[in-house]
Amino acid sequence: MSNSIVLISDEHNPFYSAVYGHSFLRTPSMERLAAEGTVYENAYCPSPLCTPSRSAFMSGRRVHELQVYSNCNVGLRTDFPSYGKVLHDQGVYTAHFGKIHVYESAKRLGFTExxxxxxxxxxxxxxFSRRPLAIRKDAAQRADGYGVKEDAFDGDLKVINEALNWLREVAPTLNQPWTMTINLLNPHFPQWNTQEYWNLYPQGGDLPRYGKEEESANHPYARDLRMHFQTDLFTEEQVRGLRRGYLGNVAFIDDQLGRLLDALQESGLKESTNVIYTSDHGDMLGKFGMWWKCSLYEDSVRIPxxxxxxxxxxxxxxxTPVDSHDIQASLFHAAGAQRPSHWAGEPLQTVKECDPERVVFSEYHGHGTRSGAFLIRKGDWKLIYNAEAPHQLYHLREDPDELNNVFADYPEKAVELETELRRICSPELEDERAHRFQQEQLRLLRDKAFENETPAGA
Structure with missing residues (x-):
C-alpha cells in the first residue's frame, strides 16, 4: 500500500508547461516530477468548469449524473458520498487543503480533516441562463486583471504552507495509509503576479497563434462564448498582459510543487508516497478569440x-487518454481500498501505455453556450457532439490545434464515436434534462427560495 498526494491547480492549460512542450516557459518542478514518474499526455477534465469538474472528481460520478451543470450551487443534490468519506470509512486517513467548490459543503464531505x-x-x-443566453456584462472588465500585486499569492501560500506543515508533522505519525489533496487557486484569472514572477517572462506578452479568423473560432458555440464573455472587446494590450501574467502564475504553481517534493523528501516519506499533479480544467488564453474555460476545445478541456x-x-x-476520474481511482488503488463499482474511471496505475480503444468522455452544460455539448476521445480522434450546433470531428495527431473540422469527411468515424457516446448517455435526453434543471434553478433564484431549497429535479 502507498500514500497519495494530489496537488490540484486551477485552470492550468497543460500546453503552458515545459513537460507538455511549451517553447520557452520553464517548469522545472513539473519536469522533475515527470523524470521521476509518468506523464499522461492526453488527460481530460469531466467538464471545463470549476464546480462541475470538481464535483465529478469529488464524487466519482459523471456531471450529468450529479446534475451539477454550472457554478450555481442552488438546488443541488447532496447525497453523493465523496472519495474522502469512502476512503475514510475504510481506514484511510484523508486530509484536504484549499478550494472546495462542489455539490456539498466542506464540513459534510466526510474527510478526516x-x-x-x-x-x-x-x-x-x-x-448561467442559456434560454435566453446570458451576457456577462462585466466580463470585458476582467481583461484588466493582470500585472503586479504584492499580495497576489498570499491565499495560495497559506494553503500550501499549512499542507507542508501537515506533511512534516502529522503524516509521519500516522499508522494507516493516507491521502492528501491540495487545491490551489492559481493560475486561474485574474493574472496578478508579484514583481518577481511578473519579471520572469516579458516575452510571454505575445499574441495567440490562432485568432478569431479561424473556422473553429466561428463555430456557433465559440461565437456564443465570445459574446457571453465580451472577449471581442479585449484590446491587444490586455491580451498581451493576460498572457504574460498567466506564465507568472504557472511559474508560481511550479515552485509550490517543488516545495512539496522537497518536503516529501525531507520527511522520509518519498519512497512510500505517490504524488500526482493535475488541474480542474484548462484555459483558452485567447486562442480563437476565446478566454478562460467553458469550451470542449483542447486548451480548455485538457489538464496536466x-x-x-x-x-x-x-x-x-x-x-492513452485518461481523465480526472482515473486520477481519483488511483487513490483507492494506492491505498488498497475498495472503490464503488458504479463510479467512473480506472486507476492510472493500470491504464495501458497505448490503448487506441480506450474512450474518454467530457461534457459541458454551463454558462456561455446556447445548449449542451459532449466530447468523446478515442485514439487520435475526437468528437464534439453539439446539441444545437454542427458537430465537430478532429484528428488530433494530424491537427492538434483543431483547425479543420472533418466531420463530413469521415462519416464512419463520426458514427463510431457517436456510438461510444450513446453507450454513456443519450445526448438529447441529457441536454433537455439539463435545461429543465437550470430553469428550476432560475426559478429558485427569482423567488429567493434557495435558502430553504429542496433538490431542483431529476
Missing amino acids: IHHRKEHKKPGDKN CIAAGPDFAKGKRVE
Missing part, C-alpha cells in the same frame, strides 16, 4: 497529469 476550505456561498454564479512514486514507472509517457 479539511483546512482552509474555500467554498462558494449560495447562490454561486447566477449568470503527472504522477510519480512507488506505483509509477520513471520517465514514462502514456499516450
Whole structure:
C-alpha cells in the first residue's frame, strides 16, 4: 500500500508547461516530477468548469449524473458520498487543503480533516441562463486583471504552507495509509503576479497563434462564448498582459510543487508516497478569440497529469487518454481500498501505455453556450457532439490545434464515436434534462427560495 498526494491547480492549460512542450516557459518542478514518474499526455477534465469538474472528481460520478451543470450551487443534490468519506470509512486517513467548490459543503464531505476550505456561498454564479443566453456584462472588465500585486499569492501560500506543515508533522505519525489533496487557486484569472514572477517572462506578452479568423473560432458555440464573455472587446494590450501574467502564475504553481517534493523528501516519506499533479480544467488564453474555460476545445478541456512514486514507472509517457476520474481511482488503488463499482474511471496505475480503444468522455452544460455539448476521445480522434450546433470531428495527431473540422469527411468515424457516446448517455435526453434543471434553478433564484431549497429535479 502507498500514500497519495494530489496537488490540484486551477485552470492550468497543460500546453503552458515545459513537460507538455511549451517553447520557452520553464517548469522545472513539473519536469522533475515527470523524470521521476509518468506523464499522461492526453488527460481530460469531466467538464471545463470549476464546480462541475470538481464535483465529478469529488464524487466519482459523471456531471450529468450529479446534475451539477454550472457554478450555481442552488438546488443541488447532496447525497453523493465523496472519495474522502469512502476512503475514510475504510481506514484511510484523508486530509484536504484549499478550494472546495462542489455539490456539498466542506464540513459534510466526510474527510478526516479539511483546512482552509474555500467554498462558494449560495447562490454561486447566477449568470448561467442559456434560454435566453446570458451576457456577462462585466466580463470585458476582467481583461484588466493582470500585472503586479504584492499580495497576489498570499491565499495560495497559506494553503500550501499549512499542507507542508501537515506533511512534516502529522503524516509521519500516522499508522494507516493516507491521502492528501491540495487545491490551489492559481493560475486561474485574474493574472496578478508579484514583481518577481511578473519579471520572469516579458516575452510571454505575445499574441495567440490562432485568432478569431479561424473556422473553429466561428463555430456557433465559440461565437456564443465570445459574446457571453465580451472577449471581442479585449484590446491587444490586455491580451498581451493576460498572457504574460498567466506564465507568472504557472511559474508560481511550479515552485509550490517543488516545495512539496522537497518536503516529501525531507520527511522520509518519498519512497512510500505517490504524488500526482493535475488541474480542474484548462484555459483558452485567447486562442480563437476565446478566454478562460467553458469550451470542449483542447486548451480548455485538457489538464496536466503527472504522477510519480512507488506505483509509477520513471520517465514514462502514456499516450492513452485518461481523465480526472482515473486520477481519483488511483487513490483507492494506492491505498488498497475498495472503490464503488458504479463510479467512473480506472486507476492510472493500470491504464495501458497505448490503448487506441480506450474512450474518454467530457461534457459541458454551463454558462456561455446556447445548449449542451459532449466530447468523446478515442485514439487520435475526437468528437464534439453539439446539441444545437454542427458537430465537430478532429484528428488530433494530424491537427492538434483543431483547425479543420472533418466531420463530413469521415462519416464512419463520426458514427463510431457517436456510438461510444450513446453507450454513456443519450445526448438529447441529457441536454433537455439539463435545461429543465437550470430553469428550476432560475426559478429558485427569482423567488429567493434557495435558502430553504429542496433538490431542483431529476
